[in-house]
Amino acid sequence: xxxxxxxxxxxxxxxLGLLAGAMLLIALAVAPIALAVAPxxxxxPPAEFRAWFAANAFRIGRLMIPLGAAAALAxxxxxxxxxxxxxxxxxxxxxxxTLAVNEPANERFAAPGALGDAETRTLLARWxxxxxxRVALGVGGFLAALxxxxxxxxxxxxxxxxx
Numbered sequence: 001x002x003x004x005x006x007x008x009x010x011x012x013x014x015x016l017g018l019l020a021g022a023m024l025l026i027a028l029a030v031a032p033i034a035l036a037v038a039p040x041x042x043x044x045p046p047a048e049f050r051a052w053f054a055a056n057a058f059r060i061g062r063l064m065i066p067l068g069a070a071a072a073l074a075x076x077x078x079x080x081x082x083x084x085x086x087x088x089x090x091x092x093x094x095x096x097x098t099l100a101v102n103e104p105a106n107e108r109f110a111a112p113g114a115l116g117d118a119e120t121r122t123l124l125a126r127w128x129x130x131x132x133x134r135v136a137l138g139v140g141g142f143l144a145a146l147x148x149x150x151x152x153x154x155x156x157x158x159x160x161x162x163x
Contacts, residue, residue: 020138083148090141
């Protein structure tokens, strides 16, 4: 890697870091965590969750949608090095899951009368499971972007000059 760092590399690492951190915050606030602390969304009765979601989801969307789009766009403009490609693939994976799974679920949660209690629980469990995949991809993308910035390489099994 050259000593000169491209602005797109810095932007990609910064945005992927913000996206991963925001997704992790959501995950820890809404998903089961190791200490078995009842997460906020899953602790609410389904009808109360749907009401909360309908009233507040737009606030989360105001942050996550532009941040996710910016991270995916910044990662697309990266040079074609392995670490950059991994970062871009992870960012695009987050976007794909968001568009295919999480956003359609968000719309159903917010739509009055669209879901019963059992459907809400099932859909929320699916949402949380896929959100953890997004978190993993976001963190992986952030680490790949940092690796591209620092030029670090794996310690074993790597060909010289590749990252």
